[in-house]
Amino acid sequence: MSSKTAFITGITGQDGAYLAKLLLDKGYKVVGAMPRRSSSGVNMWRLDWLGINGKVILEDADMLDMSSFVRILTKYQPDEIYNLAAQSFVQTSWDQPLLTGQVTGLGAANILEAMRLAAPKARFYQASTSEMYGLIQEPMQSETTPFYPRSPYAAAKLYAHWMTVNYRESFGLFTCSGILFNHESPLRGLEFVTRKVTDAVARIKLGMQNELRLGNIDAKRDWGHAQDYVEAMWLMLQQEEADDYVIATGRTVTVRDMCKIAFEHTGLNMEDHLIIDPEFFRPAEVDVLLGNPAKAEKNLGWTAKTSLEEMIIEMVDADIARLSGK
Numbered sequence: 001m002s003s004k005t006a007f008i009t010g011i012t013g014q015d016g017a018y019l020a021k022l023l024l025d026k027g028y029k030v031v032g033a034m035p036r037r038s039s040s041g042v043n044m045w046r047l048d049w050l051g052i053n054g055k056v057i058l059e060d061a062d063m064l065d066m067s068s069f070v071r072i073l074t075k076y077q078p079d080e081i082y083n084l085a086a087q088s089f090v091q092t093s094w095d096q097p098l099l100t101g102q103v104t105g106l107g108a109a110n111i112l113e114a115m116r117l118a119a120p121k122a123r124f125y126q127a128s129t130s131e132m133y134g135l136i137q138e139p140m141q142s143e144t145t146p147f148y149p150r151s152p153y154a155a156a157k158l159y160a161h162w163m164t165v166n167y168r169e170s171f172g173l174f175t176c177s178g179i180l181f182n183h184e185s186p187l188r189g190l191e192f193v194t195r196k197v198t199d200a201v202a203r204i205k206l207g208m209q210n211e212l213r214l215g216n217i218d219a220k221r222d223w224g225h226a227q228d229y230v231e232a233m234w235l236m237l238q239q240e241e242a243d244d245y246v247i248a249t250g251r252t253v254t255v256r257d258m259c260k261i262a263f264e265h266t267g268l269n270m271e272d273h274l275i276i277d278p279e280f281f282r283p284a285e286v287d288v289l290l291g292n293p294a295k296a297e298k299n300l301g302w303t304a305k306t307s308l309e310e311m312i313i314e315m316v317d318a319d320i321a322r323l324s325g326k
């Protein structure tokens with residue numbers, strides 16, 4: 001068992017919760033940043049779902065407040081820092097571009113700078129994203145593919161990515177950027193398309209609603225399982241050299257076909273329920289993403305274990321169980 005300490009921002013989110021569980025199982029002491037935006041509104045359902053609420057140490061810290069990171073890093077001197085906090089919903093980033101820039105972009109600089117001052121021996125992971133490729137020209141995206149962000153979210157993440165690279169090259173800090181393609185799970189937020197679909201399919205199956213309204217169902221994504229992907233984050237920080245990695249499955253599927261998997265699993269006909277609604281189209285779309293995980297396979301020994309079909313079925317079943325109170 002490990003005697004290491006890890007600090008995770010975004011511990012109440014999908015990836016933060018799965019990563020905390022993985023590290024606790026490895027014997028880490030896990031400290032998480034908890035943004036206390038109101039006295040009542042602390043979002044603990046994912047930690048509860050995984051049975052780890054009470055097993056992690058939670059410290060108040062907002063991405064906009066560097067002083068909270070200096071305090072926490074000085075206090076715990078973590079071996080590993082995982083920066084997962086973000087305003088992570090692409091659609092919202094057009095409505096709140098500046099907040100997204102501050103939390104998702106400058107927030108990463110806040111924690112990098114706090115690390116440089118207070119815990120320079122720590123190893124750092126930045127949650128970068130395939131959205132940085134945006135309007136790419138290459139059929140498969142790898143670590144050497146040029147970036148072309150297509151949303152305020154992607155632009156903010158690109159700044160955070162280059163700050164991570166620059167802190168490594170300028171100061172010799174152990175900082176890694178994981179360029180992760182979409183990953184989902186029963187712990188995914190309801191605003192993202194997979195969970196929106198699986199929750200709606202569960203509700204339709206249970207007679208609680210009749211329609212599912214979506215935007216661009218021709219968009220293609222490379223979808224993996226969050227539980228597999230947090231393992232790759234940890235592996236990056238166990239290497240001799242800090243580096244950047246694409247984490248993906250190497251398969252791309254349309255939103256339409258992903259949706260079909262969910263409906264077919266429950267014996268429902270998608271055409272009877274799906275409505276295309278202009279409200280859910282974006283000002284600019286990323287039409288297709290397909291990652292090349294060859295470097296991660298070679299250097300980290302990592303591959304995606306869960307297929308899209310297995311994951312969507314797990315999500316639909318979890319939503320049916322949740323909605324029927326099981």
Ligand code: NDP
Pocket residue numbers: 009010011012013014015016033034035043061062063064083084085086087088089103127128129130179180181182183184189
């Ligand atoms: P979530 O949206 O589920 O989690 C985001 C986390 O950030 C939550 O814990 C949230 O807290 C926290 N947060 C938001 N604003 C602040 C703030 N101002 N200060 C402190 N914490 C804040 O994201 P995921 O778990 O899905 O993703 C994790 C990271 O990986 C994100 O940075 C995301 O952008 C990135 N990413 C995700 C991918 C995916 O497919 N899931 C793919 C590639 C990158 P609260 O719960 O209280 O709101």
Ligand code: GDR
Pocket residue numbers: 088089090091128129130131180181182183191192193194196213214215216217219220221255280281282285286
């Ligand atoms: P994405 O995920 O934007 O790729 O970002 P999302 O699930 O929101 O959208 C995927 C694709 O589905 C299309 N779509 C819809 N999306 C949503 N949310 N709701 C709809 O009704 C709908 N209809 C069609 C979208 O247009 C898009 O093409 C996620 C986030 O987790 C980011 O934080 C992360 O960086 C990237 O994945 C990789």
